[in-house]
Amino acid sequence: MFFYLAKLFFLVARPSNFLVLLALAGLCALLFARTRRLGRLAVGAAVLGLAVAGFSPLANIVLLPLEQRFSHPDPLPAHVDGIIVLGGAIDTVVSGVRPYPAITTAGERLTVVPDLARRYPAARIVHSGGQGVLFGNTSTEAEAAQRIFAGFGLDPARVLLEGKSRNTWENAMETRALLRPKDGETYLLVTSAMHMPRAMGVFRQAGWTGLVPYPVDWRTRGEEDRWLGFDAISEGLTRLDLAVREWIGLVAYWLSGRSSALFPAP
Structure with missing residues (x-):
C-alpha cells in the first residue's frame, strides 16, 4: 500500500x-x-x-x-565483502521489448561496477531492483542488470540479483534477506548522490551495519552551481x-x- x-x-x-x-x-x-x-x-x-x-x-x-550530504569515500576501504547497487538506472518499460536494456540518466550506478569489481575481486556484487513504476513494465531491473553485467564481463558466480523490490525500503529488506550480512562485514552502497541520504537512513533502519556510502550520478558540480540558472x-x-x-x-x-x-x- x-x-x-x-x-x-x-x-x-x-x-x-x-x-x-x-x-x-x-x-x-x-x-x-x-x-x-x-x-x-x-x-x-x-x-x-x-x-x-x-x-x-x-x-x-x-x-x-x-x-553534498555524503561525500565519496576517501580513502576507499581496504576490504569489501559486497557491492550493493540500487535500482533506478534501468527503464523497465522499454527494456523488455528492445534488443538491449534501456539505461536512464542514473546510469552511473551501473557503469561504476566494473571498476569496483576489479578493485575488490572477492566482493559479491548485488543489484537490487524490481519494477518501480505503476504501469507499463515489460521486465524487471534485475533481468536487465543481468544482461548488462554479462556484457561487462563480470563472473556470473559473483553476481546476485534481487528482483522483488519496488522502492528503497524493499531494497534494504530484500537485500538483507538475500545477503544475510554478518557483524564486521563491509558493504559498499552504490546509488545516486541525491538519493544517498534516504538510502542510508532506510538501510540503517532495516538493521544494516558496516555500510560505506558510494555516491555516484551527481547532477551538480558543487557549490559553484548553487546560483546557476537554466x-x-x-x-x-x-x-x-x-x-x-x-x-x-x-x-x-x-x-x-x-x-x-x-x-x-x-
Whole structure:
C-alpha cells in the first residue's frame, strides 16, 4: 500500500505536474463569474511558478544539500565483502521489448561496477531492483542488470540479483534477506548522490551495519552551481522534480518509521 500511495501522491506533488494542474484549475475557475478573480490568481501563480522553477537556480538550491550530504569515500576501504547497487538506472518499460536494456540518466550506478569489481575481486556484487513504476513494465531491473553485467564481463558466480523490490525500503529488506550480512562485514552502497541520504537512513533502519556510502550520478558540480540558472525550462523543472521527490521521500520514510532519521548524516 505504501508503494502505491507514494506513487500516486508524487504524481500530484511533483512540481511540474502541480503547477500545470494549478494552471488548469485556474482556467476552469475563469469560466464562472464568482471564481474569476481566484482563477486569474491561480493562472498567474502557475505561470510565475513554472518560470521560476524552470529558469532560476531554485532546483540547484534544493538539490545541493542532498548531493553534498555524503561525500565519496576517501580513502576507499581496504576490504569489501559486497557491492550493493540500487535500482533506478534501468527503464523497465522499454527494456523488455528492445534488443538491449534501456539505461536512464542514473546510469552511473551501473557503469561504476566494473571498476569496483576489479578493485575488490572477492566482493559479491548485488543489484537490487524490481519494477518501480505503476504501469507499463515489460521486465524487471534485475533481468536487465543481468544482461548488462554479462556484457561487462563480470563472473556470473559473483553476481546476485534481487528482483522483488519496488522502492528503497524493499531494497534494504530484500537485500538483507538475500545477503544475510554478518557483524564486521563491509558493504559498499552504490546509488545516486541525491538519493544517498534516504538510502542510508532506510538501510540503517532495516538493521544494516558496516555500510560505506558510494555516491555516484551527481547532477551538480558543487557549490559553484548553487546560483546557476537554466537556459531551458524543461531542464530546471526536471532537476527540481528529482530533488523534491527526494525531500518528500525523506519526510515520508521518517514519518512511517522506515528511516533512522529525518535527514540522515554520515
